[in-house]
Amino acid sequence: MQFDTKIALALRADLAPWQKLNVAAFLASGITGSDPALLGEPYQDASGNQYLRMVRQPMLVFAADAADLARAHARGLERGVRMAVYIEPMFSTGHDAANRETVAARQASDLPLVGIALHDERKLVDKVLKGLKLHP
Numbered sequence: 001m002q003f004d005t006k007i008a009l010a011l012r013a014d015l016a017p018w019q020k021l022n023v024a025a026f027l028a029s030g031i032t033g034s035d036p037a038l039l040g041e042p043y044q045d046a047s048g049n050q051y052l053r054m055v056r057q058p059m060l061v062f063a064a065d066a067a068d069l070a071r072a073h074a075r076g077l078e079r080g081v082r083m084a085v086y087i088e089p090m091f092s093t094g095h096d097a098a099n100r101e102t103v104a105a106r107q108a109s110d111l112p113l114v115g116i117a118l119h120d121e122r123k124l125v126d127k128v129l130k131g132l133k134l135h136p
Contacts, residue, residue: 003057006125007031007038010072010132012114013063019114020135023086027117028059030084035119062132069113075128076118077108084117 009027011020032038032055040056064072076083089102089112103111118125 010062023115061135063135086115088112
């Protein structure tokens, strides 16, 4: 099935595995939280057990270095793409308010990005992430 939109996450490739998973989970929550229509119907197994709804289209995960992330972030801002961001100081905070404070304390050009997530028209997301490769 072909979708008109694309969901993509770009993660800094040099993160520890636990950090990549943590960043991906937080960024994915930003995407789903921004558009509840992205969620499909609840799941049910043959035994009748109910499971939560999940995103109805694929999320592609790309690898990037710090410069790649900064470039993609700037492209996204220039094109008006709404993004979720995760910055390095968020690894040492313990709650949402502190996370927002770490972002609010920096200019866009000075965010120490470790990951970004986008959901927009396919071609626009492709332009923002141009040059990035899928995460291995």
